[in-house]
Amino acid sequence: MKNLLLSILTYFANQILLSKKPEIVAITGSAGKTTAKEAIYSTLKSSRQWKDKVFSNYGNLNTEFGIPLSIAIIKVKPPNKLTWIFVLSYYVIKSILILVGLIKYPRILILEMATDKPNDLKYLTSYIHPKIAIVTNIGPSHLERFVQIEAVIDEKTQVIKHLAPNGIVILNKQSNYYHKLIQYLPNDAKLILIDYPVEESYIGFTRLVGKYFRLNLSQIDSVLNKYSPPKGRLEIIKKNGLTIIDSSYNSNPLSLRVVLTKGRSLKMSQRPERYIGIIGDMKELGESVNQYHLDFKKILKKDFDILISVGEKSKLFEADYHFGKVQEAIPFILKLIQKNDMLLIKGSHSVHLEKIVQKLIK
Numbered sequence: 453m454k455n456l457l458l459s460i461l462t463y464f465a466n467q468i469l470l471s472k473k474p475e476i477v478a479i480t481g482s483a484g485k486t487t488a489k490e491a492i493y494s495t496l497k498s499s500r501q502w503k504d505k506v507f508s509n510y511g512n513l514n515t516e517f518g519i520p521l522s523i524a525i526i527k528v529k530p531p532n533k534l535t536w537i538f539v540l541s542y543y544v545i546k547s548i549l550i551l552v553g554l555i556k557y558p559r560i561l562i563l564e565m566a567t568d569k570p571n572d573l574k575y576l577t578s579y580i581h582p583k584i585a586i587v588t589n590i591g592p593s594h595l596e597r598f599v600q601i602e603a604v605i606d607e608k609t610q611v612i613k614h615l616a617p618n619g620i621v622i623l624n625k626q627s628n629y630y631h632k633l634i635q636y637l638p639n640d641a642k643l644i645l646i647d648y649p650v651e652e653s654y655i656g657f658t659r660l661v662g663k664y665f666r667l668n669l670s671q672i673d674s675v676l677n678k679y680s681p682p683k684g685r686l687e688i689i690k691k692n693g694l695t696i697i698d699s700s701y702n703s704n705p706l707s708l709r710v711v712l713t714k715g716r717s718l719k720m721s722q723r724p725e726r727y728i729g730i731i732g733d734m735k736e737l738g739e740s741v742n743q744y745h746l747d748f749k750k751i752l753k754k755d756f757d758i759l760i761s762v763g764e765k766s767k768l769f770e771a772d773y774h775f776g777k778v779q780e781a782i783p784f785i786l787k788l789i790q791k792n793d794m795l796l797i798k799g800s801h802s803v804h805l806e807k808i809v810q811k812l813i814k
Contacts, residue, residue, distance in 0.1 A: 468547060475561070477563065479565065481587050485514070487686065488588055510522065580614070605632055622656075658672060700798060733802075741765055779807075
């Protein structure tokens with residue numbers, strides 16, 4: 453049944469792309485995909501020339517099942533087993549209306565492309581050929597299924613290998629493994645390198661994509677200056693006398709290093725009374741999961757005045773305070789915090805550290 457569903461989704465998505473021929477900006481990477489996607493989309497959407505001619509994935513419709521819905525310019529929450537039949541019916545009808553020209557189709561698609569198992573991107577790029585491919589960075593993620601980092605690199609190269617003719621690849625010189633990605637550049641492709649701290653790379657990506665679509669730098673920067681990352685993805689919140697770095701949406705070794713770098717910078721400028729780290733497990737790291745957590749033990753203790761860990765493997769951080777579940781941590785944290793504290797909150801999605809953020813800003 454799952455294969456039949458995927459076949460139907462892929463068929464109509466492919467037909468739409470063949471018929472409408474939008475210019476596609478594909479964004480993949482181990483961290484920072486959504487932030488880059490939203491920054492690029494917001495910038496193009498705010499311009500007169502592209503306001504009604506650009507579309508991007510809604511939410512996290514970024515898999516082999518979600519991307520076809522995005523191609524059919526559908527905005528829904530990821531369907532479950534009960535809602536798929538209704539969503540699929542709507543998808544087929546809307547796809548037909550697009551194909552016969554009864555629905556105006558965007559000129560530009562900004563597609564965040566995620567992968568959590570081998571060959572996900574290979575499958576997607578069998579029919580999606582981006583004009584611009586962005587790989588934000590590469591690091592250990594989903595290693596329960598990929599096993600080794602080399603397999604992650606190979607998967608991410610698919611968006612480069614399957615570019616549209618005369619396509620453009622944008623990479624960040626400050627990201628890991630960018631030099632390996634260059635090896636897969638097609639002969640007719642153009643390579644552009646940016647040189648930004650990883651946590652700010654979305655700025656460089658957005659400037660280049662905006663320039664390609666004929667926006668001037670002042671237009672682009674006016675949007676970027678007001679841009680806030682999506683909820684739970686390195687979002688800076690100032691509420692109730694606290695400064696909160698909310699990166700609770702997900703975590704892996706690369707994204708944790710990125711947010712720690714941002715935290716150090718913010719600590720220098722904000723000078724809080726105390727800097728508190730609330731760090732949860734990093735999931736899906738395979739056989740080396742313990743070592744990946746141990747690698748951060750000294751770093752975390754050095755960075756924070758108070759370190760709180762939540763989950764199972766995060767116990768390896770040897771934090772000042774440890775809680776197995778987020779529900780146990782919340783009452784303690786609410787009693788601990790004081791005015792002018794700065795808190796960094798990060799963990800894998802299944803640890804649900806966003807619940808702490810919700811209580812702090814209530």
